[in-house]
Amino acid sequence: MACFFSPNGAALYLFYFFNIKYFFSQTLFVTFVLLMKKYPFSWLSFCRVGNMFRLVGSYALSVVFKRPIGSAYPYAASFEPANYCNLSCPQCPTGRKLIEKTAQQLSYADFCYYVDALSPYLMYLNLYFQGEPFLNRHLPQMIRYARAKKVMTCVSTNAHFLTDNVVAELAQSGIDRLIICLDGATQASYEKYRVGGNFNKVVDAIKRCVDAHLPVEVQCLLLESTENEQKAVESLVRNLGVTHFYFKKAQFYDDYLLPQNEENRRYYQLEDGRLRVKKAWKNRCFRMFSSVIVDVNGNLLPCCYDKFGHYSYGNIKEQSFRAVYWGEKAMRFRKRILVDRSSIDICRNCTE
Numbered sequence: 356m357a358c359f360f361s362p363n364g365a366a367l368y369l370f371y372f373f374n375i376k377y378f379f380s381q382t383l384f385v386t387f388v389l390l391m392k393k394y395p396f397s398w399l400s401f402c403r404v405g406n407m408f409r410l411v412g413s414y415a416l417s418v419v420f421k422r423p424i425g426s427a428y429p430y431a432a433s434f435e436p437a438n439y440c441n442l443s444c445p446q447c448p449t450g451r452k453l454i455e456k457t458a459q460q461l462s463y464a465d466f467c468y469y470v471d472a473l474s475p476y477l478m479y480l481n482l483y484f485q486g487e488p489f490l491n492r493h494l495p496q497m498i499r500y501a502r503a504k505k506v507m508t509c510v511s512t513n514a515h516f517l518t519d520n521v522v523a524e525l526a527q528s529g530i531d532r533l534i535i536c537l538d539g540a541t542q543a544s545y546e547k548y549r550v551g552g553n554f555n556k557v558v559d560a561i562k563r564c565v566d567a568h569l570p571v572e573v574q575c576l577l578l579e580s581t582e583n584e585q586k587a588v589e590s591l592v593r594n595l596g597v598t599h600f601y602f603k604k605a606q607f608y609d610d611y612l613l614p615q616n617e618e619n620r621r622y623y624q625l626e627d628g629r630l631r632v633k634k635a636w637k638n639r640c641f642r643m644f645s646s647v648i649v650d651v652n653g654n655l656l657p658c659c660y661d662k663f664g665h666y667s668y669g670n671i672k673e674q675s676f677r678a679v680y681w682g683e684k685a686m687r688f689r690k691r692i693l694v695d696r697s698s699i700d701i702c703r704n705c706t707e
């Protein structure tokens with residue numbers, strides 16, 4: 356992992372250096388550091404602090420008693436701005452068109468409704484799930500709305516739609532993290548994974564965002580096509596003036612573009628060719644209690660690994676958030692994790 360200096364980069368170094376991961380989730384730690392930096396103490400409210408205590412307490416009790424206990428709200432969420440994409444990445448079910456769906460965007464009205472329902476407790480909001488978020492032209496407006504409620508916002512993008520106008524709007528929006536995916540040091544290596552993508556367009560977009568002083572983080576996936584270009588990608592990004600950059604071990608469904616170097620993989624490859632995550636599964640998952648996904652149709656999903664929506668808890672346009680989040684389906688799913696996580700396919704491909 357390479358990481359130039361930036362406040363959340365420094366926070367991540369501390370996180371791993373002191374092994375804080377044994378006590379805290381990474382997102383929670385970065386959220387805390389960024390909130391403290393942006394709004395020293397004004398983001399703290401009775402609701403948020405009380406909810407955090409309830410959340411951690413209910414998680415601990417649930418792990419001990421092996422059944423979901425409590426009623427806290429998640430402190431983090433991901434909303435899906437658009438469920439389709441301009442690229443065709445080979446390890447992405449959306450890019451491969453494996454999911455049957457019609458192309459849709461989250462409306463601004465629905466977005467505000469979700470934020471209003473969650474913001475008394477919510478501290479961190481990802482504006483991405485499947486699809487390219489900047490296909491939704493309301494994105495900068497959404498970020499502004501969430502920021503007005505003192506919720507940290509993060510967007511991850513392939514950067515093909517970061518035109519001058521969009522970058523200017525983003526600079527006004529107050530976005531807290533803008534993750535740009537640059538998976539290669541040349542067009543040839545980049546397009547092996549980012550099929551249909553334009554390397555120069557991404558490099559230009561990074562320059563534009565750096566010049567506009569946006570909080571850019573550049574991420575490069577470790578793939579067969581990038582693992583031997585790490586130095587080249589790093590020096591390219593450094594020369595663009597990016598202060599936060601890292602390599603990420605990718606999620607795979609099969610071994611296409613799997614790195615040759617074992618150290619660059621999340622997985623062991625079994626003799627029959629199947630992949631198995633290296634990290635041992637434990638019957639627990641903090642994300643189950645701390646965060647949630649809302650897809651473009653309002654379905655509440657347990658986490659970003661549920662790409663096909665097989666474990667949906669229900670729909671928050673039809674019922675209240677509370678009724679769905681602590682409803683029967685959600686409880687059944689959490690119980691399964693606490694008793695036998697390996698029985699759930701998505702959890703077997705997860706390093707949480």
Ligand code: SF4
Pocket residue numbers: 639640642643657658659660692701702703705706707
């Ligand atoms: S895949 Fe399972 S273990 Fe991983 S974050 Fe989702 S619910 Fe938790």
